[in-house]
Amino acid sequence: MRIVASFLIEPGFFSSAVVRNALITGAIVALVSAMVGVFTVIRSQSFAGHAMSDMSTLGGSGSFLIGINPLLGFVAASFALSGTMELLGVERRRGRDVATGIVLGGALGVSALFLYLDARSQSTTGAAVTILFGSLFAQSSARVPIMIALGLGGVIVLGIIYRPLLLSSISPDLALAQGIRVRLLSFLFLSVMGVSVALTSIEIGTILSTALLIGPASSALRFSRTPAIAMLCACSIGLIASWLGILLAYDSYYWPPKQRGWPVSFFVVVFIFLFYLASSFKERNSLLRRKNISLDRDTNLEVTS
């Protein structure tokens, strides 16, 4: 038994402070991303979700340039970008897609400039690579409270706007008829998503941020009957994938070819992708496929009650 355990889990896994921080950060990010992700997938805003994490370079490099706290830079940039997207975006999905693309292109262009200007005092390549790939193992415990606070804030806002947001995501016309301010909600949601995505991508990299936002949620929505259940399933999938990923990455320290460990993001993303493939077998009762029938019924119930 002991041999099996030490074969599966390299010795020192539970006593290492680095691993503990990675587990905590991974859990926070996975839970918040999964909850925000369910709405992101229902609203078909995966592109915006990914764009936000790509654009977090902007806040980081910009605040470095003018010498303010990077955290402030991220939050400010997220608000500005989600506001711009909302202003440019027309209601139809294709218009929104183009608006996201335009904002992404412009923001990346500006951050190319910022990175170039930053490079006069520091190595550019380093910054670009860190932001793209990040690492769960580079966490300091000092940042855990801030992450918890911001994650909690996002989840609370999401909880407050849960019902009207759900209604306006599924049937904007019905929501408008109910006197719900659809565009304000849409901006609020984009801001919550933007802030949480920017934070996670700066902590763990763009790849993991997008994967944890979209992957667990889209898998869960394929077999869950209601959004609340989908959120629970997505949280579990995200948590399992990130913890297993951390475990394997820790184990891989002595693996070939370099003997310095495989990246965590690789393992986590592979697990998430496998979950997604597996979920297609359970798709028959999916929320998305029956969306028009069942959710309309759900929301009608909400409306009448």
Added chain:
Amino acid sequence: MFSREMINTWEVATIVAIVAGIVGFFVVLRGASFVAHAVPNASFAGAAGATLIGLNTIFGLGVFALASALGIGWLSKRGRSDAVTALILTLMLAIGALFLSWSSEYASQVYSLLFGEVLGVASNDVGITTILGAVAVIGIMVFYRPLLLSSVVPDIAQSKRINIFRVEIIFLLIVALVSTMAVPVVGTLLMFTLMVGPPASARSFADSPRVVIIISVTIALIIVWLSVIISYATDWPIGFYVGTLGVVSFLMGRIWSHARSGRGIE
């Protein structure tokens, strides 16, 4: 500005602008900006893999671009295409991260693959870019009608016995081709911006598809040429100018259509 190395830059920039203007028209029409962003970004993991085993970068780029395009097309049959695109993108990037962790020298190329180094194009790159670009444009010309029909009125396309799934795959393959051609010379950011900005603004100036394509190519050419000139003069990264000018052209298109019809484009 017109020295020997700069001639290559001018040629590549011109080719990329023409191809992006044409292919981008369909990107915007089909609401496929995410795909146009994801495929070039994903393909760049292939570049990391190719350097690892000592192959030509363009081979790795091509393989990964194709794989991600086909993956997106195939999985979209059964899932939401935007979520699928995000998943394939992260999967490819994660594989790229794995390759990067195995090699030790690649990191310095990441910046140039992302943001582009137009001012240092080698002359044998020009040949490959020209050939791949020509193939992409010929592909668009051959499949022009089915592409147009299935983008605008899928129902009519279906009643005319056009296989929508096959057209989608062909479109994705063209995007993959364009990515392979453009990423090593101008970077993912530049190619993406050129495929979205000019066509999106061109749609505000005209209605007929052919005219829109011509305007879109013209805008793309103006943006690229201006960017090369200013970037050469100021030494700031070209991605900044292309990105900003792309936004400016889009806003001008919005203002134009707003002024003409008294309301925004819908």
